[in-house]
């Protein structure tokens with residue numbers, strides 16, 4: 001690891017930011033059980049306070065994405081001011097089309113124009129929240145789909161979807177982006193209407209320059225080479241954001257890098273190799289996770305550290321040696337260059353980064369020693385804990 005590579009890595013890591021999901025600070029679970037935990041946030045203000053702890057100890061998590069209506073408040077200006085007081089800002093605004101009876105057979109794809117209009121109007125509300133909070137990213141995960149062949153006309157649903165998205169796109173301000181997220185199954189089990197990156201890309205290209213694809217690392221069929229998709233979306237200049245998490249089986253929403261740290265490294269290797277890490281490249285690195293059984297704030301701190309570690313390893317790839325080996329068809333030589341970086345212990349480098357940032361070299365231990373977890377467990381009594389199905 002040359003000193004130049006180290007210096008360049010430190011510089012790039014100092015600019016990296018990771019966006020936290022407000023819903024990670026609420027309770028979550030499965031269809032079997034949503035577990036409560038002592039001190040869990042009870043409203044968006046407390047979620048921001050918890051997220052600010054993650055930024056305080058990691059130094060690289062200055063934004064929090066919100067979910068509407070889960071994070072609805074009377075005064076979004078007040079919420080944005082609260083965020084600013086805490087040293088964070090509001091990131092992407094996520095719409096919610098997956099908890100309304102009217103959307104049983106679809107929302108933006110529904111055969112009934114009134115149902116589609118309701119779903120479009122929901123996005124007008126989300127865009128209004130963006131204007132009130134200074135957010136510039138509207139994130140749409142389309143939960144629409146069908147369960148049985150023949151249940152509906154797949155082509156007709158796509159045409160209705162395209163029209164609905166066009167109407168939402170037309171409401172955006174010039175500085176706004178529409179981030180379109182795909183998912184290969186769930187909550188429908190025959191055909192999702194945006195099941196893969198290609199379908200999301202087709203719709204984004206039809207909409208315009210402000211429409212970008214969101215890649216959620218838990219939304220692919222087992223065995224999918226996700227870093228290839230990353231490369232292709234970067235080639236198309238349409239990778240707008242990641243929803244980072246990890247999975248063993250389905251959309252498990254586990255801590256990013258916990259199930260497959262090598263996959264996260266390979267993804268970040270494509271990001272670094274395609275010059276897409278810097279903020280100017282416009283890729284929003286977001287987490288989308290649920291801490292069903294583990295404490296939320298430490299879970300988010302560990303997640304941010306995992307992304308930093310994968311990024312640091314990718315930044316330590318000797319790109320010149322890699323290109324030379326690839327040019328010469330040196331199969332194992334090229335793979336060795338990558339594995340050398342992956343097998344490098346980057347924790348000392350990240351400790352140095354944190355010293356330079358003026359924060360504790362071990363964010364996880366520093367938070368544990370802060371007493372914040374015990375304080376919120378003591379103080380947050382009464383009221384209703386936030387979360388899925390709350």
Ligand code: LRH
Pocket residue numbers: 023094095141181183216243251288
């Ligand atoms: C859907 C999804 C989407 C969010 C939700 C919380 O599975 O990934 O990004 O709206 O999780």
Ligand code: MN
Pocket residue numbers: 141181216243288
């Ligand atoms: Mn997601």
